[in-house]
Structure formats: structure tokens, C-alpha cells
Amino acid sequence: MEAIKVHYDVPGDDFTRAGEASGMLKRYLKKIGFAPDVIRKVSIAMYEAEINMVIHAHGGEIDGEITPEKISVTLRDQGPGIPDVDLAMQEGYSTAPDNVRSLGFGAGMGLPNIKKYTDEMKIETVLGKGTTVYFSVNAQ
Amino acid sequence: MITVEQLARELGGEFLAGEAAKDREITGGYAGDLLSWVMGRAKEGDAWLTVMSNVNTIAVAVLADVACIVLCEGAALEPDARTRAGEQEVPVIGTALPVYEAAVRLGALL
Numbered sequence: 001m002e003a004i005k006v007h008y009d010v011p012g013d014d015f016t017r018a019g020e021a022s023g024m025l026k027r028y029l030k031k032i033g034f035a036p037d038v039i040r041k042v043s044i045a046m047y048e049a050e051i052n053m054v055i056h057a058h059g060g061e062i063d064g065e066i067t068p069e070k071i072s073v074t075l076r077d078q079g080p081g082i083p084d085v086d087l088a089m090q091e092g093y094s095t096a097p098d099n100v101r102s103l104g105f106g107a108g109m110g111l112p113n114i115k116k117y118t119d120e121m122k123i124e125t126v127l128g129k130g131t132t133v134y135f136s137v138n139a140q
Numbered sequence: 141m142i143t144v145e146q147l148a149r150e151l152g153g154e155f156l157a158g159e160a161a162k163d164r165e166i167t168g169g170y171a172g173d174l175l176s177w178v179m180g181r182a183k184e185g186d187a188w189l190t191v192m193s194n195v196n197t198i199a200v201a202v203l204a205d206v207a208c209i210v211l212c213e214g215a216a217l218e219p220d221a222r223t224r225a226g227e228q229e230v231p232v233i234g235t236a237l238p239v240y241e242a243a244v245r246l247g248a249l250l
């Protein structure tokens with residue numbers, strides 16, 4: 001079977017719409033019939049990465065690839081980049097500004113959650129150019 | 141087995157949105173207001189006790205697949221959050237109880 005490809009554009013700085021792409025992919029995976037725990041892992045990881053793009057990088061683009069064996073998601077932004085990825089991966093590290101903290105963001109748990117719920121995770125980042133987050137979840 | 145509707149009654153609460161899904165079963169609980177903690181730690185089927193009432197709360201509830209949101213301390217549900225919760229059928233129970241008190245009552249039911 002050929003891989004199914006999906007694409008979403010994520011507008012920046014719109015916290016009311018943030019999470020929409022993750023919701024759409026979740027409904028789609030449900031329709032295809034993936035196991036609930038697989039769908040939940042993908043949903044959580046994608047939401048964290050999507051919201052990071054909105055909060056920290058003025059939005060971006062998401063490409064997903066779905067096969068019966070695994071679901072892979074790549075999120076690309078043209079934001080400021082991450083100066084120290086190891087530091088950013090630590091639980092509790094956050095540079096979230098006050099206005100988004102008051103909405104419940106900024107625990108510094110988003111990237112660790114992606115790591116926790118996925119089978120593979122990669123971050124490529126260039127300062128001043130942008131960040132690409134890739135992850136995959138095995139479906140079998 | 142306890143349902144969202146039973147929990148609402150036990151908390152002296154009312155449905156602020158998503159009543160259509162009131163028969164969903166609750167299998168556990170999680171309390172917290174920081175969204176990524178909830179994403180990382182709440183389990184599917186939990187009742188989520190919080191005072192956070194914006195549209196992102198609803199998104200997290202949907203994606204983490206919790207059974208319901210319990211909005212404690214009489215916190216008001218923001219209008220766009222109410223709309224989203226209705227669309228996505230996320231039950232939101234409003235109660236005047238503090239988070240701790242609501243958790244104690246939930247624990248007694250589970």
C-alpha cells in the first residue's frame with residue numbers, strides 16, 4: 001500500500017485555532033481505524049509540536065505520512081530556532097512569555113512529552129532560520 | 141462504574157457544555173492547570189479537574205482523550221471554549237467546589 005500524505009498550514013500567534021491540525025489528523029486516523037493508543041500518542045505529540053510552532057515560531061507547516069506500520073509527522077517553521085536543543089528537551093525549561101503562561105502553557109513539558117509518546121524524534125534547528133521537528137509512532 | 145453525569149450530580153455541579161456525552165465512563169482522575177502536564181500525565185478516561193477555562197483546555201481534553209473537564213472554584217467557561225466543547229462533545233462540569241474537595245469526592249466514587 002502507498003503511504004497516505006496529509007498537509008496542514010498552521011497560522012502563527014492564533015491561540016484559539018492552535019490544535020486544529022492535531023484535531024483533524026486525530027479524526028482522520030480514527031476514520032482509518034488505527035488503535036486508540038496509537039492515535040492518542042500521535043495526537044499528544046503533534047499537539048505539543050503544533051502549539052510550539054504557534055507560540056515560539058509564528059506558525060509553520062505540517063506534513064504527515066501514514067502507512068499501516070507507522071505514522072510520521074514533520075513540522076517545519078521559520079521561527080528563531082532553538083539555541084540549545086539539549087536544554088530545551090529538559091523537563092521544566094521554558095522561554096514562554098507571560099501572556100501564553102496565563103493560558104496554561106509554559107510548563108516546559110512539551111518537547112519531553114513528544115519524546116515520551118513517540119518511537120522516534122528528531123529536531124533540526126538553525127538560529128534565525130527555523131526549526132524542523134520530526135517524529136514517528138509505530139502502529140504495530 | 142461511574143459516568144460523567146453521576147460525577148456532575150455528586151459534585152453539585154452543572155453542565156456548562158458537552159452534555160451530549162454525559163454517559164461516558166470515568167476511569168480515573170487528574171488535577172492540574174498546566175496544559176503540558178495534563179498532556180503528559182492524564183490518562184484516557186480521566187476526569188480532569190482544573191480552573192483553566194479557555195479554548196486550549198478543550199483542545200487538550202480532546203487530544204488526551206479525557207472523559208470530561210471539571211471546572212472547579214466556580215470558574216466561568218469562556219464563550220469560544222463553550223462553543224468548541226459543544227462541537228467536539230467534551231463534557232464540561234462546572235462546580236463551586238475547590239479542586240481538592242472535588243478530587244476527594246471523585247476518589248470516593250472510583
Ligand SMILES: Nc1ncnc2c1ncn2[C@@H]1O[C@H](COP(=O)(O)OP(=O)(O)OP(=O)(O)O)[C@@H](O)[C@H]1O
Nearest residue numbers: 052056057088094095105106107108109110111176
Ligand atoms: N518551534 C520552536 N521554535 C523555537 N523555539 C522552540 C520551538 N519549540 C520549542 N522551543 C523552545 O524550547 C522550549 C521548550 O519547549 P517545550 O515545548 O518543552 O516547553 P514550552 O513550550 O515552553 O512549555 P509547554 O510546552 O510545557 O507549554 C521553549 O520554551 C522554547 O524556548
Ligand SMILES: [Mg+2]
Nearest residue numbers: 048052110111
Ligand atoms: Mg511547548
